[in-house]
Amino acid sequence: MTLSFDASLLQAHAAILLSALLPIYFGAQASIRIPKSVKKAIKAAKAVSAGASSDADAQADDDDDDDEDEGDIDRLTSSDALLFPILGSAVLLTMYLALKYLDKDMINKLISAYFAVFGVLGFARMLVYFGKAAIGEAKKENRYKLRLTKGSQEEFSFVFSYLHLGCLAFSIIFTAAQLYTRHWILSNLLALSFSYNAISLMRLDSFKTGTLLLAGLFLYDIWWVFGTDVMVSVATNFEAPIKIVWPKSLTADSGFTMLGLGDIVIPGIFVALAQRFDFEQAVAKALGPVATATQKQIGEPSIRAANLPVTPSDGFAARYPRPYFVTCFVAYIVGLVVTIxxxxxxxxxxxxxxxxxxxxxxxxxxxxxxxxxxxxxWSFVDGQREDSEKSEQAKDEKKER
Known part of the structure; x- marks a missing residue:
């Protein structure tokens, strides 16, 4: 057995590798949700370093940030991790049987339409992230808020700007083009948006859960690839954007090399957890651990303000020590290269x-x-600082009543 690559195949594998790394890198950064108290400390530190004397702009920024909060987050727990391989197997087998016994063209049209609906919102959300990162703080946007109320209680709210509307309009056109042409480049871009959104929104609650999830899907992948032809059959016959593909040769019709989105998203949410662990370590170094980081302490910009991490919302680069993220990211690259x-x-x-x-x-x-x-x-719990802050806020509101 010999290992051999031709130039075109090597380019295809390099393109697949790069395509996998992009949503993992940016999705991991976007997965960080900063508690309001930490936002306040970061803004205060920036104001001090810039010599700002007015609190009006900072307060306005706080209000804007509050408006854009995504609500409560559901995190994957150990019980979810145990169920994941079982549910994944059920879905995979259902797709396989549908392709085998039903009209394949009809199934592909239905699945493509289903993905197109979610693709519009997912692609728009990804564009908004990159749009905000590109604009940065140089331009303040006019923001609008839609509220759905029942009596005096707010049931639902949605904050948007012209950037959101523009991204949504482009996303509708883009998704329609992908659905009509099914061109592999458009399908890849839509698949990348699914990966980015999954990594940024699906949050593991701890490294224990993450390790359990990876261990379960380690066995799942071995069985469905080596034990049966189910995985390969589904991946090659479904035309929906559930994989990244690249032609083995750009000059000849030699087929495609591919990578399933599961091989991006599952390790990706673990990489994102490592990123959030790094961020919490940096915040704890600046403000103290969760138990001692009271609202009063955090409100003081003089408390080790120089050590506060620069967050992903400040641009593409998160400037704070990230040993765990870098280690996991590099390990993913090595693992994928070995796979290839x-x-x-x-x-x-x-x-x-x-x-x-x-x-x-x-x-x-x-x-x-x-x-x-x-x-x-092993003791790290994702979102503990934010949950602790919400608990304290609820207690304060209860006392005021």
């Missing part, structure tokens, strides 16, 4: 999670051991 290499050696489809799961879970754990932070690693 083994696939070319054996000339057969490979279960990518066979390599990606241990690479991601093992690398971050080893990083924690090396940094003597194993206890913090």
């Amino acid at each position: 290499g083994v696939m070319n050696v054996f000339k057969a489809a490979q279960p990518a999670l066979l390599y990606l799961s241990p690479a991601c879970a093992g690398s971050v754990w080893l990083c924690a051991v090396y940094r003597r932070e194993s206890k913090q690693y």
